[in-house]
Amino acid sequence: MAYSDHSAPTLTTVLTAFGALIVTYYAYNIFSFLYLFLFHRSTISRYLHPPSTSAASSTSEHRSWALITGASDGIGMGFAYELASKGFNIILHGRSPTKLAAVETALKAQYPQISTRLFVLDAYPCSVAAIDDYIRGLAEDGLSIRILVNNIGGGALVKPTFRPLTKLTAEDVQKLFDLNVGFPTLLTRALLPVVQEPALVLNLGSFASDIPAPWLTVYAGSKAFNLSWSRSLGVELRAEGKDVEVMGLLVGEVQTAGHPGPVGLFICSSRTLARNALAKVGCGRHTVVPWWRHAVILALVLRLPETLLNWGAVRASSSLKEGEKRHLEANKRNL
Numbered sequence: 001m002a003y004s005d006h007s008a009p010t011l012t013t014v015l016t017a018f019g020a021l022i023v024t025y026y027a028y029n030i031f032s033f034l035y036l037f038l039f040h041r042s043t044i045s046r047y048l049h050p051p052s053t054s055a056a057s058s059t060s061e062h063r064s065w066a067l068i069t070g071a072s073d074g075i076g077m078g079f080a081y082e083l084a085s086k087g088f089n090i091i092l093h094g095r096s097p098t099k100l101a102a103v104e105t106a107l108k109a110q111y112p113q114i115s116t117r118l119f120v121l122d123a124y125p126c127s128v129a130a131i132d133d134y135i136r137g138l139a140e141d142g143l144s145i146r147i148l149v150n151n152i153g154g155g156a157l158v159k160p161t162f163r164p165l166t167k168l169t170a171e172d173v174q175k176l177f178d179l180n181v182g183f184p185t186l187l188t189r190a191l192l193p194v195v196q197e198p199a200l201v202l203n204l205g206s207f208a209s210d211i212p213a214p215w216l217t218v219y220a221g222s223k224a225f226n227l228s229w230s231r232s233l234g235v236e237l238r239a240e241g242k243d244v245e246v247m248g249l250l251v252g253e254v255q256t257a258g259h260p261g262p263v264g265l266f267i268c269s270s271r272t273l274a275r276n277a278l279a280k281v282g283c284g285r286h287t288v289v290p291w292w293r294h295a296v297i298l299a300l301v302l303r304l305p306e307t308l309l310n311w312g313a314v315r316a317s318s319s320l321k322e323g324e325k326r327h328l329e330a331n332k333r334n335l
């Protein structure tokens, strides 16, 4: 007599279940994407005390402060304008008193209701004592600091930017570490004990941490630190019962002084980047791609087979390296 096992799943059942899993996975990803970029409502206003609707202290130093590093230019300046437009007082950090004063004047002209302060400090070499002293001063003045934007950083802070690791001097490596890793870490360490809760920390990361970046390896590695650190710090602070939101920003190409060129389909302005980053506050993620077009391009690129991705990365970095070389040679000739 033939024996048949009716309980064994047929091939069709297995394939259907597998297909359903794949569909669920993609549906979830599409839903998350749409939710984040279309339906999520930013909770940035919870960091504004007193709330913007309150008449009390609306022009005073008692309002919430945001400290932005590297705010004399680029994305940092974009954050300064966007946060000022929401009513936050702004501490502009940078190394050039003249550039900072010019940004301060322009900011106050556009948003006369806010207060501003300047934090002039060269982040390289990174002085722990100078950071601690400045933060102690803010605490003694009783400032209600609720937002820190760790923006300072970049690969173009050493020239030429695109070089094999062995062609970087020890000082170049130290500078890249100090500006991208050391300074934000030490500043956050000094500031967290004096921030008023609820508080928000935003850390600028880069696609360079997720996509291979040959000839830019120290920068790429330090940006991976920014994101991994954001995730762990966010979880740690929650576990310790602190109301401090930490968000690492995965940033693609943005038009800035350090990254000149036209705004394009996948290249946004500093203000667009800052506005979109602030729009994601409260989304519950510790790392986020602020601008939807950057998110689309990153998702597509990361789905490429690794060999193709590596080949593309070498092509793209080689062409940037050659472009920079020509630019530096032309500058030298014009001197």
Ligand SMILES: NC(=O)c1ccc[n+]([C@@H]2O[C@H](COP(=O)([O-])OP(=O)(O)OC[C@H]3O[C@@H](n4cnc5c(N)ncnc54)[C@H](OP(=O)(O)O)[C@@H]3O)[C@@H](O)[C@H]2O)c1
Pocket (backbone or CB within 6 Å): 069, 070, 071, 072, 073, 074, 075, 076, 093, 094, 095, 096, 099, 121, 122, 123, 124, 151, 152, 153, 154, 155, 157, 179, 204, 205, 206, 207, 251, 252, 253, 254, 255, 256, 257, 258, 259
């Ligand atoms: N732009 C992009 O395409 C892009 C892409 C991915 C990630 N990011 C990230 O976004 C952040 C900002 O980049 P960005 O393009 O806006 O840079 P940027 O235009 O070069 O501006 C950098 C800011 O940092 C300041 N700074 C530089 N060295 C300093 C030092 N030693 N001490 C104190 N301040 C110093 C600059 O001051 P000065 O005005 O005095 O030079 C300026 O305010 C970086 O963390 C970068 O990694 C940028």
